[in-house]
Amino acid sequence: MARALVNIPPKAKRGEVITIRTLMSHQMETGFRYSTTGAPIPRDIITTFIATYNGEEIFRAELFPAIAANPFITFTTVATESGTIELTWRGDNGFAASEQATITVE
Numbered sequence: 001m002a003r004a005l006v007n008i009p010p011k012a013k014r015g016e017v018i019t020i021r022t023l024m025s026h027q028m029e030t031g032f033r034y035s036t037t038g039a040p041i042p043r044d045i046i047t048t049f050i051a052t053y054n055g056e057e058i059f060r061a062e063l064f065p066a067i068a069a070n071p072f073i074t075f076t077t078v079a080t081e082s083g084t085i086e087l088t089w090r091g092d093n094g095f096a097a098s099e100q101a102t103i104t105v106e
Contacts, residue, residue: 002026006087008101012079020051020059021074024089024097030065046091049073054083079105 007021024046031043043065051059059075082105088098 002089002095002097004087004089004097004099006099006101008085008103010102011104011106014079014081014105016079017076018079018103019074019076020085020087021072022049022087022099023070023072024049025070026089026091026095028065028067028069028071032065042093044092044095046071046089046095048088048090050088050090051075051077052086052088053077054081079103081105 003025005023009018012018026046027044028046029041029044033041035041045065046063049061049063050057058077061073063071082103084100084102086098086100090096
């Protein structure tokens, strides 16, 4: 099971640039390796990361097999209004995870 660590400031001033950091615990198996018995290990990666701020997309990343295990993503946005920031990860084999955080803009 994947686990997400998210760092979003709980408060910000209107117009302030805030940094959002995420770390998703995921093995990110490329599909290019073989087991000790010689069988191919199936690909299992996170393919898409999407961040929304009050329902509006503010950041998107498409991930590929070259991304390391436990991908760390950091980006910035401008605090415009109080609300919810939702982070969503989607991947192979039906993988889906999401986290939400509330931010208060003063």
